[in-house]
Amino acid sequence: MFTTYDEALEWIHTRKGMGPKPGIKRMEWLMEKLDHPEEKFSSIHIAGTNGKGSTVAYLTALFQSAGHSVGSFTSPHITRFNERIMVNGEQISDEAIIALANIIYPLYMEISETEWGPLTEFEVVTAMMFLHFSKVRPDVVLLEVGLGGLFDSTNIAKPQLTMITTIGMDHVQILGNTIEEIAFQKAGIIKSEIPLVIGNIQEPARTVILDIAREKNSAVLAYNTDFSAQNKPNVTDLHEHFDFSAQEFQLADIEISLMGHHQIENAATALQAFLLYCNAEQLAYTKESILTGFDQAFWPVRMEIISQEPLIILDGAHNEPAMAVLLDTLQTNFKNKKIKVVFAALTTKELEAIGPWLMRIPNHEIHLTTFDFPRVATLTDLKERLGVEDAAYHEDWQELIRELTVSVSNDELLLITGSLYFLSEVRHYLMEDER
Template structure:
C-alpha cells in the first residue's frame, strides 16, 4: 500500500521502461476483477493518428457549454500527470490518484504471478481511469486511444459512439507501413452496432473504415459525405470561421480559436459526434451553446501562442502528418514574420522528411536541440538527419529558448515544435518559470 501520492507516482512511472504490450487480455482480466467499471458510464472512444486531443477538447467544451458533466482520458500529459484523467477540465485530485493506485497495485501483484505477466504504465493508468469513472458518475466520458486502436488498452471500452479523426503514417514499426494497415488498427475500435464518426481520411483508409463498419453493422458518418464544412475563412485574432452542414443540424459562422484548416476539420468532426450523442440520449443544446463551446475550446501546444512580445508559438508536430499541417498553416498565417524554429524530436520518427517540411517555410531558420527522454534524438543525430549545421544546434534547450528569444526582432516569431514530450517541458518552463 502507498501512503502518499508521491509513492504512488513513483510506482506508476517505474512501469514505463516495460514498453508497450499489444493486446487487451490483461485489461479484460482487470475489468473482470474490478467488476466491469467500463460498463458503468456512457463514453465516446476516440482514435486517429493526429487530432485525438483536439477532438477531446472540442467535445468536452461542447458538452460543458450545454451543461453536462464530462470526463476525459488523454495522453501524454502536458504539465501534470493528473491531467490524464479529468472531469470538466479539472484534473483528478492527488488523493484519488493515490486511492486508485492502491487498488491497482494489489491487482498488479496478482497478475504478475500469472502467465500474462506484469502490467505496463499505460495499462495501470488506463485501468485506474476505468475504475475512477466507474465510481464517479459523468454524463459522458471521452476516451482517447493511446496507440493504434485494436490492441490498445482502452479497447476494452464499450462506447456509445466511436470517433476516428485522421489516418497518417506514424508508429509504422507497430501499426504497419501502409495507410490501409494503419487504418485497420485504428478501425479496431469500431464495435458491433455502435455508430462511428470518421474525419477527413484518404480514400484507401476510408475504404478500410467502411469495410469494418459494414462487418460490425456499425452506422458510419464520414466527413465530406454525411457532414461537411463550407465558407471557411480567417476571422480576427487568427481565429478560423466556417459553416457546418449535417442532417442533424446546420450552423453558420462557427468560430474557433485553434488555428489551421486541420482544426476546422477537427471541430466539424467533433460537432457531428456531439450531435449524434445528443440525439441518442435526447440531450439538450442550442446554437448558442454550440458556438460558445467551439469558440471556448483550448488545447495546449497546438499552434498555441504563449507570448505576443516576443511572439512565441508552441506546436507538437511530432510526426509527418502533424508537420505537414503545421507548415501549411504557418505559411498561410505568418508569411509576414521572420520565423526562427527550435525543434527536438524522437529518434524513431522520419526526421529527414520532417526536416524538409519545416525548412520549406519561406525565410525560416531551423535550430535543433535535445531533451532528457529515453527515445529523444541527440543533437548530432538531428543535425545529420535534418541537414542542420552544428552552428545552429543547442545542447541545452533552455539556453536555446532564452538565446533565441533575446535575438528575436520585432517582426520575428519563435516557433518551438517537435515531440509532445519536449513541448510539455517547454510549456512548463515558459509559463511557470518565466515572465510570460
C-alpha cells in the same frame, strides 16, 4: 502501499520502461478482477493519427456549455499528470490518484507472476481511469486511444459512439508500414452496431475503415459526405471561422481559437459526434450553447500562442501529417514573418520524413536540440536522420530558448515544435518563467 502522491506517481512512472506491449489480455484480466468498471459509464472512443486531443477539447467544451458533465482521458499530459483524467475540465485529485494506485498495485503484483507479465504505465493509468469514471459516472466520458486502436489498452471500453479523426504515417514500427495497415489498426475500435464518425480521411485509408464498419454493421457519418464545414477566411484575427452543415442541422459563423484549416475539420467532426451522441442519449443543447462551447474550447501546444511580445508559438507537430498542416498554417497566418524554429523529437518518429518538412518552412532559421526522456533523439540522431543541412545544434534546450526569446524581433516568430513530451517541458518552463 502508497501514502503520498509522489510515491504513487513514482511507481506509475517506473512502468514506462516496459514500453508498449500490444494486446488487451492484461486489461481484460484486470477488468475482471475489478468487476468490470469499463461497463459502468457512457463514453465516446476516439482514435486517429492526429486531431484526437483537439477533438476531445472541442467535445469537452460543447458538452459543458450545454450543461452536461463530461469526463476525459488523454495522453500525454502537457503540464501535470493529473490532467490525463479530468471531469468538467477539473483534474483528478492527488488523493484520488493515491487511492486508485493502491487498488491497482496488488493486482499489478499478481499479474506480474503470470504468463502475461507486468503492466505498462499506460495500462496502469487506463485501469485507474476506468475505475474513477465508474464511480463518478459523468453524462459522457471521452476516451482517447493511446496508440493505434485494435490492441490499445482502452479498447476494452463499451462506448456508445466511436470516432476516427485522421489517418497518417506514424508509429510505423508498431502499427505497420502502409496507410492501409495503420487504418486497419485504428479501425480496431469500431464496435458491432455502434455508430462511427470519421474526419477528413483520404483513400485508401477511408475504404479500409468503411469496409470494417460494414462488416461490423456500424453506421458511419463521414466528413464531406454526411457533414461538412465551409471555411470563412477572416483577416482581423488569428481565429478560424466556418459554417457547419449536416443532413438535418446547419450552423453559421462558428468561431474557434485553435489555428489551421485542419482545426476546422476537427471541430466539424467533433460537432457531428456531439449532435449524434446528444440526440441518441436525449441530452439537450442549443445553437447558442454550441457557439459558446466552440468559443471557449482550448487545447495547449496546438498552434498555441504562449506569448505575443515576443511572438512565441508552441505546436506539437511530431509526425509527417502534423508537419504538413503546421506548414500550411504558417504559410496562411504568418507568411510575412521570419520563423525561428526549435525542434526536438523521439527516435521512434519518422525523422527522415519530418526533415524535409522542416526545411520547407518559409524564412526559417532552424535550431535542433534534445531533452531528458526515454527514447529521445540525440543531436547525433537528429543530424544523421533529419538531413537538415543548415541547422544549428544545441545540447541545452533551456539555454537555447532563453537566448532566442530575447532575440526575437517584431518581424519574427519563435516556433517551438516536435515531441509532445518536449512541448510539455517547454510550456512548463515558459509558464514558470512568466511567474
